[in-house]
Amino acid sequence: MTIRAAIVGPTGYTGLFLTELLLRHPGAALTYLASRREPPVDLRDEFPRLHGRLDDELAVSRPIDPQAIAAAADVAFLCLPHKAAMEHTPALLDAGLRVIDLSADYRLRDADVYERVYDTPHEDADRLGEAVYGLPELFRDQIRGAQLVANPGCYPTAAALAVAPLIHAGLVSADRVIVNAASGVTGAGRKEKAHLHFPEQSQAYMAYGAIGGHRHQPEIEQTLEHAAGRPVPVLFVPHLLPIDRGILETIYLDPTPGVDEARLMEAYHRAYADEPFVRVKRDPPNVKHVVDTNCCDLSVRLTGPADRPTVVAFAAEDNMIKGASGQAIQNMNLMFGLDETAGLR
Numbered sequence: 296m297t298i299r300a301a302i303v304g305p306t307g308y309t310g311l312f313l314t315e316l317l318l319r320h321p322g323a324a325l326t327y328l329a330s331r332r333e334p335p336v337d338l339r340d341e342f343p344r345l346h347g348r349l350d351d352e353l354a355v356s357r358p359i360d361p362q363a364i365a366a367a368a369d370v371a372f373l374c375l376p377h378k379a380a381m382e383h384t385p386a387l388l389d390a391g392l393r394v395i396d397l398s399a400d401y402r403l404r405d406a407d408v409y410e411r412v413y414d415t416p417h418e419d420a421d422r423l424g425e426a427v428y429g430l431p432e433l434f435r436d437q438i439r440g441a442q443l444v445a446n447p448g449c450y451p452t453a454a455a456l457a458v459a460p461l462i463h464a465g466l467v468s469a470d471r472v473i474v475n476a477a478s479g480v481t482g483a484g485r486k487e488k489a490h491l492h493f494p495e496q497s498q499a500y501m502a503y504g505a506i507g508g509h510r511h512q513p514e515i516e517q518t519l520e521h522a523a524g525r526p527v528p529v530l531f532v533p534h535l536l537p538i539d540r541g542i543l544e545t546i547y548l549d550p551t552p553g554v555d556e557a558r559l560m561e562a563y564h565r566a567y568a569d570e571p572f573v574r575v576k577r578d579p580p581n582v583k584h585v586v587d588t589n590c591c592d593l594s595v596r597l598t599g600p601a602d603r604p605t606v607v608a609f610a611a612e613d614n615m616i617k618g619a620s621g622q623a624i625q626n627m628n629l630m631f632g633l634d635e636t637a638g639l640r
């Protein structure tokens with residue numbers, strides 16, 4: 296069985312990485328590239344690296360027509376900004392497709408939180424309850440049967456994988472989680488923005504956005520609340536790194552009494568022993584070691600004076616792969632009963 300896949304929004308970064316992943320997937324075929332562009336765009340002109348790898352018929356974008364996409368594909372990946380994704384999702388589902396949405400539109404359970412965070416009403420709030428949060432390491436069984444998967448954000452993926460097992464094992468307090476994160480520039484998408492131009496980014500390193508007000512903070516809180524069984528306040532501070540891909544998060548937590556470093560590491564080993572894409576490291580991870588892989592590398596330390604110790608957890612991933620398109624493929628593999636690692640490395 297070959298899974299037929301469509302990409303809606305192939306001219307952006309997540310679309311490009313999904314195209315590449317699908318082209319080398321052993322159990323899936325890319326069959327439809329859907330874009331709003333008029334006149335249609337030849338993806339080989341948009342991304343010269345695709346020359347010789349897309350045939351003439353597939354390479355030229357076609358309209359975002361749910362019936363035509365459903366005739367050509369079993370699954371649609373939405374590589375669109377939030378708001379645009381929920382405009383297309385209902386019709387794609389109604390046409391019989393399974394949908395993996397890479398935007399934030401179906402990640403938050405609560406429409407009021409979505410409205411506050413994204414500053415726009417949710418147009419498809421009734422479906423929030425049926426969308427499955429596509430973090431396989433935590434929600435694998437639900438993903439298998441899902442029609443609609445909300446692919447997690449890049450930063451929330453790393454934070455959840457680093458913190459959930461420690462909370463779950465009762466080794467850290469759920470009262471305070473501080474996530475200090477840095478991302479490469481592809482995290483901001485391909486659309487031109489003056490502050491992302493090379494002269495602005497080169498040799499630069501800065502925190503950005505409203506401190507404590509980033510859109511990913513409620514998403515991280517939602518997943519950690521699931522792990523803790525109660526609300527977990529998170530302070531999330533992102534930084535922009537002048538590299539093209541990769542995320543590193545350094546996360547500060549309060550240990551519960553009597554915790555030592557061996558127990559922290561043991562919690563990671565126990566949680567991820569059978570996980571193909573989470574690697575527990577003795578030393579703090581490095582983005583260079585995860586770029587172009589679907590892996591999230593983790594490590595954890597206990598430090599500080601005995602009367603005021605701090606847990607410092609580390610997570611590194613490729614924002615374009617485990618943080619976006621690779622995780623979307625992992626979700627597709629689960630939804631269609633393929634080997635979860637198919638097409639990924």
Ligand SMILES: NC(=O)c1ccc[n+]([C@@H]2O[C@H](COP(=O)([O-])OP(=O)(O)OC[C@H]3O[C@@H](n4cnc5c(N)ncnc54)[C@H](OP(=O)(O)O)[C@@H]3O)[C@@H](O)[C@H]2O)c1
Binds near residue numbers: 310376
């Ligand atoms: N970049 C990352 O690291 C990352 C990680 C995780 C999740 N995400 C999420 O994934 C989604 C895509 O991100 P990206 O980085 O690929 O963004 P991007 O590079 O800016 O690409 C956005 C794509 O959406 C299309 N588009 C924009 N507005 C549209 C509309 N109103 N109707 C139809 N198509 C529209 C664009 O087409 P045109 O070429 O016609 O403008 C383009 O193909 C976003 O929701 C983002 O938050 C991104």
